[in-house]
Amino acid sequence: MSEGTDPVLYGAPANGVVRITLNRPERKNAQDVAMLYALDDAFRRAAQDSDVRVIILDAAGDTFSSGHDLKGDSGKRPEDFPLVGLWADFSAPGQEGMMAREWEIYLGLCERWRALPKPTIAQVQGKCIAGGLMLAWVCDLIVAGESTQFQDPVLAFGMCGSEFFMHPFELGVRRAKDWLFTSDWLGAEEARAIGMVARVFADDALAEQTGLLAERIALKSSFALKMAKEALNQSQDACGRRTAMLQSFSIHQLCHSHWRNIHGIPVDPTGLPDGLREGIHDYFAALDRKR
Numbered sequence: 001m002s003e004g005t006d007p008v009l010y011g012a013p014a015n016g017v018v019r020i021t022l023n024r025p026e027r028k029n030a031q032d033v034a035m036l037y038a039l040d041d042a043f044r045r046a047a048q049d050s051d052v053r054v055i056i057l058d059a060a061g062d063t064f065s066s067g068h069d070l071k072g073d074s075g076k077r078p079e080d081f082p083l084v085g086l087w088a089d090f091s092a093p094g095q096e097g098m099m100a101r102e103w104e105i106y107l108g109l110c111e112r113w114r115a116l117p118k119p120t121i122a123q124v125q126g127k128c129i130a131g132g133l134m135l136a137w138v139c140d141l142i143v144a145g146e147s148t149q150f151q152d153p154v155l156a157f158g159m160c161g162s163e164f165f166m167h168p169f170e171l172g173v174r175r176a177k178d179w180l181f182t183s184d185w186l187g188a189e190e191a192r193a194i195g196m197v198a199r200v201f202a203d204d205a206l207a208e209q210t211g212l213l214a215e216r217i218a219l220k221s222s223f224a225l226k227m228a229k230e231a232l233n234q235s236q237d238a239c240g241r242r243t244a245m246l247q248s249f250s251i252h253q254l255c256h257s258h259w260r261n262i263h264g265i266p267v268d269p270t271g272l273p274d275g276l277r278e279g280i281h282d283y284f285a286a287l288d289r290k291r
Contacts, residue, residue, distance in 0.1 A: 008038035009060075010045060016053035016218030017211065018046050022135070025061025030069035031131055036105050037081040039135075040112070047116050053218035053225065055116070056210055057139055058123040064148070065132025070276070070283050078104050084112060095257045098266060106134065106163035107249050113138040115233065117226040119217055123210040124148050125203065134164035140229060142196060143210050144188040145203035150196075153183040157280075158268025159255050165248035169241055170196045 011019035020042045022029040029035075046052045059065060078090055078101060085108040087100040113120075114137075122139035128150045136142050154161060160180075161167055167176035171194055179186060191197040201209040217225070256266035263269060265284040269277040 007035040008042050010042050013051050015215045017214040018052045019056045019058055022059040028063040028066035029059045030066045032069040033073040033076045036109055040109055043113055043116055053222055054214040055118055055120045056123055056214050063126040064124040064128045065135055067130035067132045070279055072283055072286050095253055098256055099253045102163050110134050110138050110164040119225055121214055125206055130154055131162055134162055137166045141198040143199045144197045145206040146188055146200055147203050148188040150186040150191055155183060156271045158259050160251055163252060165245055
């Protein structure tokens with residue numbers, strides 16, 4: 001991808017299916033602010049297109065997403081885009097500004113995408129790490145190539161989990177504890193066995209098989225699909241998902257505040273390799289200069 005290329009691509013709908021593609025392969029599809037708002041625009045476009053029944057979220061290159069881009073946001077801020085939520089004051093001092101920022105571009109966007117009425121399928125290849133999980137978890141189905149691996153190593157940063165804390169609902173509480181405490185890799189077949197991944201395909205057949213699955217789903221009544229998704233989402237929320245999400249987001253902010261008091265930045269850099277540790281300092285220093 002060359003400089004200036006769109007961070008998210010929108011394909012031509014066919015047979016009721018559209019592909020939305022994360023398009024920062026040179027950064028392993030790490031998410032900056034521009035990518036997240038571009039993805040929101042693409043999801044909105046698909047939601048409003050009556051020719052689209054099913055949405056596939058895939059990614060260019062060999063990695064679905066390496067998480068948040070720790071090299072920065074290319075000079076962009078949430079204020080540079082039309083906000084999708086009501087939280088603002090991103091430059092407020094203390095934890096107020098960071099909480100507002102993360103509510104807008106992480107929790108707020110993810111909850112919005114999860115509620116998109118049409119079925120969504122995450123087509124995951126290569127690695128899906130930390131913040132990359134939130135892009136897969138907002139989708140109704142996750143399909144993966146046989147060599148795909150998932151990881152959430154955020155405890156190395158002193159954090160309790162990502163801003164979209166679906167871990168206990170995707171893996172079950174005990175498996176989620178094991179996964180977070182160890183930061184181990186989770187393979188595609190194991191993820192399928194515990195229910196996080198719906199289907200696993202050969203790597204070289206992933207795109208084709210995902211497309212066929214999407215086309216099969218698109219044959220169903222659009223209204224029935226919307227109602228089935230709504231019923232299932234509401235059932236999960238009735239079991240406490242939404243309340244747990246808000247509580248874990250508050251705990252996540254407490255972690256940020258704790259480490260800022262100790263290290264001057266909102267994560268713990270001591271458990272990171274030297275190169276990444278320096279990059280973390282630079283990243284949060286740049287955020288602070290914008291506030």
